[in-house]
Amino acid sequence: MHLRGLAIGVVLAGCGGGHPAPAPAAGSDLAAQAEAAYNAPDLTRSFPLAKQACDANSAFGCTLLGLHYQDARGAPWDHPAAVAAYEKACALGDGTGCFNLESMYRGGHGVTVDNKIADELHAKARAKWQAQCDGGEPRRCVNVAYLVSTDGPPTADSRARVYALDKQACDAGDPEGCGVLPRAALEAGKLTAAEYVAQSDAQCTKGIADACLELGATLKAGDGERGVAQDAMRGTGLLHRACSLGSPAGCYWAEEYEAACDRGYAQGCAAMAAKEVDQARAAELAKRGCQGGDAASCELIARDYRLGHGVTHDDATAITWAREACSMGRPAMCGILMMKGLELPVPPEALPALYKSACDSGVSPACSHVSK
Numbered sequence: 062m063h064l065r066g067l068a069i070g071v072v073l074a075g076c077g078g079g080h081p082a083p084a085p086a087a088g089s090d091l092a093a094q095a096e097a098a099y100n101a102p103d104l105t106r107s108f109p110l111a112k113q114a115c116d117a118n119s120a121f122g123c124t125l126l127g128l129h130y131q132d133a134r135g136a137p138w139d140h141p142a143a144v145a146a147y148e149k150a151c152a153l154g155d156g157t158g159c160f161n162l163e164s165m166y167r168g169g170h171g172v173t174v175d176n177k178i179a180d181e182l183h184a185k186a187r188a189k190w191q192a193q194c195d196g197g198e199p200r201r202c203v204n205v206a207y208l209v210s211t212d213g214p215p216t217a218d219s220r221a222r223v224y225a226l227d228k229q230a231c232d233a234g235d236p237e238g239c240g241v242l243p244r245a246a247l248e249a250g251k252l253t254a255a256e257y258v259a260q261s262d263a264q265c266t267k268g269i270a271d272a273c274l275e276l277g278a279t280l281k282a283g284d285g286e287r288g289v290a291q292d293a294m295r296g297t298g299l300l301h302r303a304c305s306l307g308s309p310a311g312c313y314w315a316e317e318y319e320a321a322c323d324r325g326y327a328q329g330c331a332a333m334a335a336k337e338v339d340q341a342r343a344a345e346l347a348k349r350g351c352q353g354g355d356a357a358s359c360e361l362i363a364r365d366y367r368l369g370h371g372v373t374h375d376d377a378t379a380i381t382w383a384r385e386a387c388s389m390g391r392p393a394m395c396g397i398l399m400m401k402g403l404e405l406p407v408p409p410e411a412l413p414a415l416y417k418s419a420c421d422s423g424v425s426p427a428c429s430h431v432s433k
Contacts, residue, residue: 088117095125100307102324104135115146120153127161131170133352134325140171151182156189156204168388169406176408194226199233202226203241215248224249239264240271244279247287254288265299273303274311281314322346327353334361340371351382356389363394396424 095110108129114122127146129136144165150158163182166175187208193201206226209219224245230238243264247257258280264272277299283291303311309326312318318336321329330350337343344365350358359382365372366379380401386394388406396419398405407415412430419427 088114088119088122091117092119092122092125095122099125099128099134102134104129108135115149118153120150120155120158123147123150123153124155124158124161127158131161131165132325132327132354133349138352140165142171144171151185151189154189156186156193156201159183159186159189160204167408170385170388174388174406174408176410194229197233199230199235200237202230202233203235203238206230206241206245220245220249224251236269237271240269241275243272244275254284254290257287258289265302268306270303270306270308270311273299273306274308274314277303277311278314322349325353327351327355327358331355331358331361334358340365342371344371348382351385354389356386356391359383359386359389360391360394363397392418392422395419396422396427399424399426402426 091110091114095107095114098104098107098110101107107125111122111126111129115126123146127143127150128134130139130143130146132138144162147158147162147165151162159182163179163186165171166179166182168174187205190201190204190208194205203226206223209222209226212219224242227238227242227245231242232238243252243257243260246252246260247254252260258276261272261276261279265276277296279289279296280292281296281300283289297315300311300315301317304315304317304320307324309321309324309329312321312324313326313329313332316332318329318332322333323329327350330346330353334343334346334350337346344362347358347362347365351362363379363382363386364370366375366382368374372378380398380403383394383397384403384406387398392415395405395407395415399416399419405412405415413432416427416430420431
């Protein structure tokens with residue numbers, strides 16, 4: 062199992078570093094303090110620090126402020142405010158701000174769905190990250206590697222490029238780069254399975270959470286394609302260590318769901334909601350999961366408000382959550398919006414297939430949009 066990814070709220074690298082000129086020292090210092098508090102997590106401290114940093118024109122401070130608003134982490138759940146913060150971050154030169162803003166346009170969160178704008182933002186994020194990688198911000202090299210790894214089916218050239226970028230980050234002393242480098246080397250054919258395990262284990266022993274997470278997940282599931290034998294007990298132990306080192310994903314895969322949820326990993330909240338017998342508590346957990354970006358949680362909380370499970374029945378609020386779920390690809394929730402005659406938060410090119418699927422499922426208003 063390969064867990065390379067760019068989870069919102071996990072890759073929080075750098076402060077400023079683009080064009081126009083970098084933020085003043087005061088803004089950068091505030092952003093660094095806000096990041097430390099966010100990762101603790103101490104959200105009541107992180108949010109005001111991020112706001113002060115953004116007000117002082119720290120690009121990364123604005124990105125962090127957007128994360129607070131987007132996921133309701135120590136701040137109101139406010140997508141328009143998140144969009145405004147990301148727009149400022151991107152304009153000030155932070156690639157992560159551009160990348161997160163792209164996700165808002167893809168899903169119609171606080172803005173109208175617009176894949177053309179999203180594509181432009183994706184290109185901006187890549188260009189800014191590459192410039193920052195070349196300009197002495199090694200964690201940005203890992204971000205570029207992520208984009209390369211998700212550009213399409215892996216090839217020998219793309220694997221070599223990912224390896225080179227991760228090595229550049231690690232050679233510059235970036236812990237995250239060192240944490241993911243053994244896996245990149247394995248996939249590029251530069252390490253045997255045994256060497257991959259040994260090198261990942263060494264990085265984990267040094268306290269690099271990403272190495273513990275990557276190796277733990279791989280051992281827990283096994284990777285026959287790469288010759289890594291399954292060792293579920295050892296893998297689980299490494300995932301617990303990743304969690305103890307502050308990895309939200311490590312907590313989730315170690316089934317420490319409460320810790321994962323508290324650190325902003327939405328699937329952790331969803332897992333807790335699924336097991337919770339108290340309906341009010343389950344609804345609150347589903348709401349947190351949805352605010353963090355988990356589609357199943359959005360569908361669950363929408364149904365809770367429609368049926369009055371654990372919350373007061375409220376059709377208008379149910380529609381709000383159904384819209385979030387629809388934007389994340391939950392067809393049943395899109396069907397509810399169709400039945401109400403509401404606009405769907407999906408790209409125009411996706412509408413024909415969605416209408417046909419809904420019509421075939423008995424959502425009669427969708428049938429008028431299906432070509433005969």
